[in-house]
Amino acid sequence: MESGVFGLAALGFWMFIAAVSVGGIWDGVRKREAEHETLRRMIESGKTPDQDLVDKLLGHKKDPARDLKVAGLIVIFVAPGLALMGWVIGLAQPDALMPLFGVAGLVGFVGIGLLTAARFLERATRQDSAENRNAFR
Numbered sequence: 001m002e003s004g005v006f007g008l009a010a011l012g013f014w015m016f017i018a019a020v021s022v023g024g025i026w027d028g029v030r031k032r033e034a035e036h037e038t039l040r041r042m043i044e045s046g047k048t049p050d051q052d053l054v055d056k057l058l059g060h061k062k063d064p065a066r067d068l069k070v071a072g073l074i075v076i077f078v079a080p081g082l083a084l085m086g087w088v089i090g091l092a093q094p095d096a097l098m099p100l101f102g103v104a105g106l107v108g109f110v111g112i113g114l115l116t117a118a119r120f121l122e123r124a125t126r127q128d129s130a131e132n133r134n135a136f137r
Contacts, residue, residue: 065121072114079108 035057042049049057086100 065118065125068114068118068121072111072118074111075107075114076111079104079111082107 039049039054039057082104083101086097086104089100090097
């Protein structure tokens with residue numbers, strides 16, 4: 001009897017995750033449609049949208065290097081939390097200490113990798129923009 005209840009609970013959890021994922025995707029699609037509709041109506045009414053408005057509505061001013069930095073910082077700060085959790089769990093279950101320290105180390109290296117990727121992306125973006133400026137001179 002208990003395994004059936006746990007099975008239903010697990011199914012309910014994954015159904016919730018699926019519903020949240022589909023809802024998020026649907027919401028994003030609806031927002032994009034609304035942005036495009038706004039531009040379409042402006043153009044049909046004879047108004048010329050300025051470049052800043054178009055970039056804002058279409059999202060051309062995204063900064064992936066900044067997003068990588070934010071993700072890297074969050075992940076790096078999760079690593080000591082996992083190590084602390086491993087230490088606390090290790091007080092009751094000594095066998096759990098080293099695996100959780102390993103997980104904390106792995107998460108820390110993922111954070112360092114994200115920060116490194118952000119730095120490389122910034123450098124590549126600067127080089128591309130410098131090359132584009134030189135190409136038009």
